[in-house]
Amino acid sequence: MDTSRRKFLTYAGVSVLGLAAMPAVDAWASDTPYVVSSKQLKATRWAMVVDTTKLNSEADFAPLIEACHSIHNVPDIPTKQNIKWIWYDERERVFPDDENPYMAEAFEHKNYLLLCNHCFEPPCVRVCPTKATFKREDGIVMMDFHRCIGCRYCMAGCPYGARSFNFMDPRLHLDAAKENKEFPTRTKGVVEKCNFCYERLADGKLPACVEASKGALIFGDLDDPKSEVRKVLKERYSIRRKPSIGTQPNVYYLI
Amino acid sequence: MLETALKGSSRYWGWLVVLLGVIGVGAGMYLVQWNQGLTITGLSRDVSWGFYIAQFTYMVGVAAAAVMLVLPYYFHHYKAFKNMIILAEFQAIAAVTVCLGFIVVDLGQPQRLMNVLLHPTPNSILFWDMVVLNGYLFLNLVIGWVTLQSERKHVHPPKWVKPLVYTSIVWAVSIHTVTAFLYQGLPGRHYWLTAILAARFLSSAFCSGPAILLLVALLLEKLTDFRAGEEAKRSMAKIITYAMCVNVFFFLLEVFTGFYSNIPGHEHTIKFLFGFEHGNYVAVCMWIAAVLAIGSLALLIPPAWRDNAKVLPVALIALVVATWIDKGLGLLIGGFTPTPFETVTEYAPTVPELLISLAVYGTGALVLTILYKVALTVKKEVS
Amino acid sequence: MYDGSKIIVGLLVFVGMMTFPFWNNIGKAAYKTPELKLPPKSVATECVEGKEFMREKHMQLLNDWRDEAVRNGERLYVSQANHKQYQISLQNSCMKCHDNKEEFCDKCHNSASVSPYCWDCHIAPPKKGN
Numbered sequence: 001m002d003t004s005r006r007k008f009l010t011y012a013g014v015s016v017l018g019l020a021a022m023p024a025v026d027a028w029a030s031d032t033p034y035v036v037s038s039k040q041l042k043a044t045r046w047a048m049v050v051d052t053t054k055l056n057s058e059a060d061f062a063p064l065i066e067a068c069h070s071i072h073n074v075p076d077i078p079t080k081q082n083i084k085w086i087w088y089d090e091r092e093r094v095f096p097d098d099e100n101p102y103m104a105e106a107f108e109h110k111n112y113l114l115l116c117n118h119c120f121e122p123p124c125v126r127v128c129p130t131k132a133t134f135k136r137e138d139g140i141v142m143m144d145f146h147r148c149i150g151c152r153y154c155m156a157g158c159p160y161g162a163r164s165f166n167f168m169d170p171r172l173h174l175d176a177a178k179e180n181k182e183f184p185t186r187t188k189g190v191v192e193k194c195n196f197c198y199e200r201l202a203d204g205k206l207p208a209c210v211e212a213s214k215g216a217l218i219f220g221d222l223d224d225p226k227s228e229v230r231k232v233l234k235e236r237y238s239i240r241r242k243p244s245i246g247t248q249p250n251v252y253y254l255i
Numbered sequence: 256m257l258e259t260a261l262k263g264s265s266r267y268w269g270w271l272v273v274l275l276g277v278i279g280v281g282a283g284m285y286l287v288q289w290n291q292g293l294t295i296t297g298l299s300r301d302v303s304w305g306f307y308i309a310q311f312t313y314m315v316g317v318a319a320a321a322v323m324l325v326l327p328y329y330f331h332h333y334k335a336f337k338n339m340i341i342l343a344e345f346q347a348i349a350a351v352t353v354c355l356g357f358i359v360v361d362l363g364q365p366q367r368l369m370n371v372l373l374h375p376t377p378n379s380i381l382f383w384d385m386v387v388l389n390g391y392l393f394l395n396l397v398i399g400w401v402t403l404q405s406e407r408k409h410v411h412p413p414k415w416v417k418p419l420v421y422t423s424i425v426w427a428v429s430i431h432t433v434t435a436f437l438y439q440g441l442p443g444r445h446y447w448l449t450a451i452l453a454a455r456f457l458s459s460a461f462c463s464g465p466a467i468l469l470l471v472a473l474l475l476e477k478l479t480d481f482r483a484g485e486e487a488k489r490s491m492a493k494i495i496t497y498a499m500c501v502n503v504f505f506f507l508l509e510v511f512t513g514f515y516s517n518i519p520g521h522e523h524t525i526k527f528l529f530g531f532e533h534g535n536y537v538a539v540c541m542w543i544a545a546v547l548a549i550g551s552l553a554l555l556i557p558p559a560w561r562d563n564a565k566v567l568p569v570a571l572i573a574l575v576v577a578t579w580i581d582k583g584l585g586l587l588i589g590g591f592t593p594t595p596f597e598t599v600t601e602y603a604p605t606v607p608e609l610l611i612s613l614a615v616y617g618t619g620a621l622v623l624t625i626l627y628k629v630a631l632t633v634k635k636e637v638s
Numbered sequence: 639m640y641d642g643s644k645i646i647v648g649l650l651v652f653v654g655m656m657t658f659p660f661w662n663n664i665g666k667a668a669y670k671t672p673e674l675k676l677p678p679k680s681v682a683t684e685c686v687e688g689k690e691f692m693r694e695k696h697m698q699l700l701n702d703w704r705d706e707a708v709r710n711g712e713r714l715y716v717s718q719a720n721h722k723q724y725q726i727s728l729q730n731s732c733m734k735c736h737d738n739k740e741e742f743c744d745k746c747h748n749s750a751s752v753s754p755y756c757w758d759c760h761i762a763p764p765k766k767g768n
Contacts, residue, residue: 150363159443189363
């Protein structure tokens, strides 16, 4: 048994394509030792809808952030070199283009949830020199921490400030007793961000923040007209961050 | 030919020891960075590139500048640059060495550097920058070394060098264009997202690179019996003056577009850089740069001053400092200010960061010294 | 030969230094494959592949696992030895049985002078204190 067999078969398959030997190739190719779990939640364009009317006080945001940061071993570093996967900030920082000196009081200083937008046209993926960050077939903008060389080009490329760099060993700021033993930490020198809980989707579970949000976050497939995200976007007014720069975020905010 | 670098005066060896000392201190500091990570720098989540990448950018310009001499010499047979040409090519080699050094010290996972080759990604400009920089290094090494060797043997350089020379001319433009593309293709970074960035890069390169080269040549004339030639020096000063005029003009174009259009994104960075908003040390530096830039032009434009051996070095130093602040400080800090949240996060390089940078520059100086020693020894032998 | 004596001395020094590892090890005990502590039979009786395969190729297998899981989203591995399915995960599969990193992973790695960076990120099971 050889694990490079799959690669060999890929090449072999390509080379016999011209001989119209497809049936035989199909039979071989199904022999690959790697399988997608039957529990995997599938989509072609994962998206998140944030119901901002349900997220107001710090008490509304905290459980979401805690849910994410605790299971993903995200440290809290009390400096400018902090790591954030999901957090919140005031309206003028989240939607800086929406300049309005006479904004209604209720919205003027309202806080909004922030996370990676999993853009349909992600600039971070375009600039990465090693494909360490890439777009999956289901639309998730993924990080391969094994491959990242830490050049931080993606951080310059991201127009949303969604990416964090491990300036130091994150374990210095993690409590070993509280680490989630089923998920890795990161090493110093790599970039990280929200991964839409790809590991939970593979297990048939929704992202941790969605689960903790009591309905404030809706997660689903934008390409499926019957999905809950499509339904709610059809009914209510929604906006996205910095729509003018063409990145097509897959995180929507219901106002 | 390399053996000629092994025989030198005590001043030559003393200088090498000084450089090795600087490199040693920085290398020690780099070990600390290797162990602790980039946390020892002033970089942050919001300003994720800083002094290292800025120096890289500036030195790509210096490397590209060799074309300002190579082009007249080879395309237009401008023989006055005869003595300078090898210095220009060797300066390019040293400059690219510095560039590569700054890229490496900036990486979070330098041991994975080869991933760029293992997983080539043509949609990344950084991949192309790696290609053009290494290509340029190779071209200049081959061209410089082979022509010098031919000169030593009193023969014409082999015919195959010519196509390489012509390639290197186009290539020089490409290295700085690609470096500008690193920045100007990023959505959401107001200061960089401008079509004139590549043109600004080239104009700033074509004044600052030859200026450094001319300063070094003047120094060599003082220290050794190397002579650049009066006509060569005057021509270089002219090239530098024109390029600096264009450089300042291009910057003013940015200022016009930002302020006349009154679009906040375009204005914000320039206001920050010149201290109209959130003033800090960067504003002081930028004003110094502005004054020095205008001052250098005031000294360079009148021919009488430009050709004056006392005035010229002062003007050149002013020019180099001005362009260095603009590109080695303002460009990067300005690009990350404002942040994607339209806030300001301050950045200043730390002492370890500066020491490591000094070591990278020291390595470049070491390479330059050895190459120049070889070149000057050969020139002396031949004459 | 100009400077003949200097050259010969230089050559001798060079050859001496190049062969240092060999004569430094003369007379020392031969290399012994370290004895690894396998998980007790009550935990597991077989690995995802046979013993010989794992000893020889676990690094390639882990490399392939990593790419398949992280990059292709294929998170299950079908063993070619026993045809069972395993979840691809260093932390949640391998080290659930091999829960003693010091006695299993480190022993060989130390003896072979390799230091894979797996555990810079992946969390090893708590130390057993032996």
